[in-house]
Amino acid sequence: MTNAKEKKISEPLFHIEKRADFPRWKGWLIRIAAFIAGLIVSGIFGSITLSTNPFTFFSTMIDGVFGTSERFWIYLKDSAILLGVSIAIVPAFKMHFWNLGGNGQVLMGALASAAVAFYLRGAVPDSVQIIIMIVASMLVGAIWALIPAIFKAIFKTNESLFTLMMNYIAIGLVDYFILVWFPKTGSYIYSVSKTLPSMPTLGNPYILPILISCLLTGFMYIYLRNSKHGYEISVVGESENTANYIGMNVKTVIIRTLILSGLIAGFIGFIICGNAGFQINSDIVAGRGFTAIIVTWLANFNPLIMVFTSLLVVFFTRGAVNTRGFYSLTTNAISDITVGIIFFFIIGCEFFINYKLDFIPRKKGGNK
Amino acid sequence: MSNDVALELKSVSKHFGKIQANKNVSIKLRRGEILSLLGENGSGKTTLRNIISGIYFPDEGQIFVNGEEVVIKSPQDAYKYKIGMIHQHFKLVDVFTASQNIVLGLNEKFIMSQINAKVMEIANRYGFKIDPDKKIYDMSVSEKQTVEIIKVLYRGADILILDEPTAVLTPQEIEKLFTVLKNMRDDGKSIIIITHKLNEVMEISDTVSVLRKGEYIGSVETSKANQSELTEMMVGKKVELNIERTEVKHPDDRLILSNINYVDKDNVAILNNISLTVRGGEILGIAGIAGSGQKELLETIAGLNKNATGSIIFNNPKKNLPVTFFHKTLKRVKELAQEGAFHYEDGTAVDFTGMTDAKIRELVNDGKVLFNEDEVMDLKDKTPLQIRELGVRLSFVPEDRLGMGLVGNMDIIDNMMLRSYRKGKSVFLNRTIPGSLADKVIKNLEVATPSPRTMVRKLSGGNVQKVLVGREISSAPKVLMVAYPVRGLDVNSSYMIYNLLNEQKENGSAIIFVGEDLDVLIALCDRIAVLSNGKITGIVDGRTANKEKIGLMMTHTETYEEETAND
Structure with a gap:
């Protein structure tokens, strides 16, 4: 007790504090800073592994996206399709229904289109065939989303696992139908030449999907924000107890929302299948159902912000493809890692928006 | 530094963002003393408790234990300095016995007979009643609290901190607890009681330290203080502590419950043959230990318990x-x-x-x-939506405000809309009417909010409650049910809520008020029904009721008269 004053007292190095009332613009400043930090770290990583300098590395990426007008159009189209898938899953996510089956729902839509192409080719006019395809795709996509929704609403099953497993059933079905349709080759429906319809185009083949995604985004933004359905989705998502308390029919809301989700997913499936010349393979969706989850989360479920996040995500994936070609790499490993680093920074910075680390040592005594 | 000071805080400050949770708090706790830490909700009592028990770390200031400066970085450190915390929400393993819970986490050889002997020794020394082999799930709330207290004593705590220890106890149990605490004090233990109930402060403590809005206001010896003085210290201004109770005018039987039974999904009977009449123009209080079926009773009336049986007849006075x-x-x-x-x-x-x-x-x-x-209908088997479509204005302020009554992540306007968003044929929402309702509620109920577009979860507890009550009374309800409406509210907000309830009573609404503070129930309600284990054990007149009698009814399973004979 005598030497209490001199005794070295160990204190924690820092403490974590929750930020209260953090201004929005500062949050964006942190996000931008994190993005830049991510670029720097991934640039260093890329240049070390490829023995180049960060500027060449990134300019290869930029070249891959903006290098030619063709590349740029592909970039916009890819972003639009990813945005479309994200729009499909966002109402479910807003309802806190963790739909990990976007991939399967889109794939089933694509399969439906391919099936119509296979069975009806030449039998009906192209325009009729396209309409049948759209209807079939939307219907099948909706069914694929409806099944887990019914189980969730009535039996309270876990929707994440259920929707995830539905993806694999969809993949299995696609592989099965390819075998049924082409028992000899056992591979994709290859263009059965002129008997297949062609997608309607507006000027160039890229504009249609872009336009459709823009329309869907606008629709979804208003639907979630200003419609009674959108309001119900928010309430059910935030608190099922509250929804019951005010007399919402939670089951109906879940099922209705997932049908909408599936309809849009199926429609995007039609677009993807159509863009591939009505071929089908089990990887035609290319994991967009999962990438779309990143897009929606980064945008905090806001359809308008999702436009930018999907552009961002596709920028990196397109850029990575170009670095692979440019440096003659055999795998996507290095570009995947660089993209991973950047996303790690973008997502990780949310911690610093919500909390702050306080390194300031404790003041002794105070003023009393 | 005098040797009889067990714990001393010097100028302790702690802030969260811009909120100053504790500012320059200096408290001295002597050996063999009971100190009450008094303050309204949000005054920083809990923060201070967490600093002493090592959960938070202060920004400024020093802590001394037995005159020596210490740094408490974790709850383990707190134990090292013989500081024991008894939380408001018990942290016990249900399937273990009392003794098993008491030694849980200790790094020593477990010989059950020795442990039991030591537990019994502690219990006998201070006058606790405990069965060391009883499983926690068989225990009443007060028995669980006993286990928590013995747990910290077993670990050798000399400084005990009790957070709102009386909140869940009946008057009789409180009396027993206080006897035990006094025994511990006489044995040289130092005790801090965190509370906002003045009468208990007066009864038990030697010293009172008052916090207000995070600031340390001062300490007084209890013997030299009186209640109104302490309230003034706590609130910062003089407050009239009398609750008004107007006479009942033209009561009519508004809601007649008969033989309500409810069994939950684990097959436990929650409500047992409840028959009750709720009258218009009257406040009916529901008293009972927490978890006696209050929540389920209200939810059954509101149409949320599909499995309940019995009948709920609603009489709507509409003739002519x-x-x-x-x-x-x-x-x-x-x-x-x-x-x-x-x-x-x-x-x-x-x-x-x-x-x-x-x-x-x-x-x-x-x-x-x-x-x-008059319209007469059975609300049983009706969903909340059907009840509303029948034109029954039944309002419900549930216990869980942000989890049930409101949506925390929505702004005030969207929360106002919860009841009314369906109106109209349009598929789009109309936010103008809810908007003006929000403005009205903010203005009339003095809701402190930056704007009606502020997320409800960012408001303080009192303001959240005002938003909820404001919405529920906006429809001029025929029946208004409120569950613990002043829990967590400061004195001024509480009185505003009481006044609002009285206003609704004047307007002829039938009010069901579920409360925990018996003093308030007795002061406000016209009749009080006592629930015990899902049964109504008695209905008393609020004007003649006394606390002890209600307390007895709260713990007895049969009706009061039958049981007194056995006592």
């Missing part, structure tokens, strides 16, 4: 009153007309056949269509 569309759909009005429920002002029967919808609307809106009789 005009039918309005305000709370009825056109479809419902047509149905009722077909059943012959209406007459015109001159007494002739109403027949809508052959009339256009527009014509019907006009007649009804002009107030020319009147009810023949």
Whole structure:
């Protein structure tokens, strides 16, 4: 007790504090800073592994996206399709229904289109065939989303696992139908030449999907924000107890929302299948159902912000493809890692928006 | 530094963001002393408790234990300095026995007989009653609390901190607890009691330290203080502590519950044959230990418990009153007309056949269509939506404000809309009416908020409650149910809520008030029904009731009169 004053007292190095009332613009400043930090770290990583300098590395990426007008159009189209898938899953996510089956729902839509192409080719006019395809795709996509929704609403099953497993059933079905349709080759429906319809185009083949995604985004933004359905989705998502308390029919809301989700997913499936010349393979969706989850989360479920996040995500994936070609790499490993680093920074910075680390040592005594 | 000071805080400060949770708090706790830490909700009591027990780390200031400066970085450190914390929400393993819970986490050889002997020794020394081999799930709340207290004593704690220890106890249990605490004090233990109940402060403590809005206001010796003085320190201004109770005018039987039974999904009987009449123009209090079925009773009336049995008859006093569309759909009005429920002002029967919808609307809106009789309907087996569609204005302020009554991540306007968003045929929301309702509630109920577009979860507890109560009374309810409406509210907000309830009573609403503070129930309610284990063990008149009697009814399973004989 005598030497209490001199005794070295160990204190924690820092403490974590929750930020209260953090201004929005500062949050964006942190996000931008994190993005830049991510670029720097991934640039260093890329240049070390490829023995180049960060500027060449990134300019290869930029070249891959903006290098030619063709590349740029592909970039916009890819972003639009990813945005479309994200729009499909966002109402479910807003309802806190963790739909990990976007991939399967889109794939089933694509399969439906391919099936119509296979069975009806030449039998009906192209325009009729396209309409049948759209209807079939939307219907099948909706069914694929409806099944887990019914189980969730009535039996309270876990929707994440259920929707995830539905993806694999969809993949299995696609592989099965390819075998049924082409028992000899056992591979994709290859263009059965002129008997297949062609997608309607507006000027160039890229504009249609872009336009459709823009329309869907606008629709979804208003639907979630200003419609009674959108309001119900928010309430059910935030608190099922509250929804019951005010007399919402939670089951109906879940099922209705997932049908909408599936309809849009199926429609995007039609677009993807159509863009591939009505071929089908089990990887035609290319994991967009999962990438779309990143897009929606980064945008905090806001359809308008999702436009930018999907552009961002596709920028990196397109850029990575170009670095692979440019440096003659055999795998996507290095570009995947660089993209991973950047996303790690973008997502990780949310911690610093919500909390702050306080390194300031404790003041002794105070003023009393 | 004097040696009889067990714990001393010097100028301790802690802030969260811009909020100063504790500012320059200096407290001295002597050996063998009971100190009350008094303050309203949000005054920083809990933060201070967490600093002492090592959960938070202070920004500024020093802590001394037995005169020596210490750094408490974790709850383990707190134990090292013999500081024991008894939390408001017990942290016990249900399937373990009392003794097993007491030694849980200790790094020593477990010989159950020795542990039991030591537990019994502690219990006998201070006058606890405990069965060391009893499983926690078989225990009452007060027994669990005993286990928590012995747990910290077993670990050798000399400084005990009890957070709101009386909140869940009956008056009789509180008395026992206080005896034990006094025994511990006489044995040289130092005790801090965190509370906001003044009468308990006066009864138990030697010293009172008052916090207000995070600031340390001062300490006084209890013997030299009085309640109104302490309130003034706590609130910062003089407060009238009397709750008004107006006389009941023209009571009518508004809601008649008969034989309500409810068994939850684990097959536990929660409500047991409840029969109760709720009258218009009257406040009916529901008293009982937490978890005696209060929540389920209200939820059953609100149509949220599908499995409940029995009948809930709602009497709507409507004879000779005009039918309005305000709370009825056109479809419902047509149905009722077909059943012959209406007459015109001159007494002739109403027949809508052959009339256009527009014509019907006009007649009804002009107030020319009147009810023949009071409306009587059974609300049992009706969902909340159906109840509303029947035109029953039943309002419900649930216990769980942000988890049930409101949506925390929505702004005030969107929360106002919860009850009314369905109105109209449009698929789009109309935010103008909820917007003006929000403005009205903010203004009339003095809700402190930056704007009506502020997320409800960012408001303080009192303001959240005002938003919820404001919405629920905005429909001029015929029946208003409120569960623990002042829990967590400061004195001023609490009185505002009592006044609002009295206003609704004046307007003829039938009010069910579930409360925990018996003093408030006795002061505010016209009648008090006591629930114990899902049964009604008695209904007393609020004007003649006394606390001890209600306390006994709260713990007894049979009706009061039968049980007193055994006591």
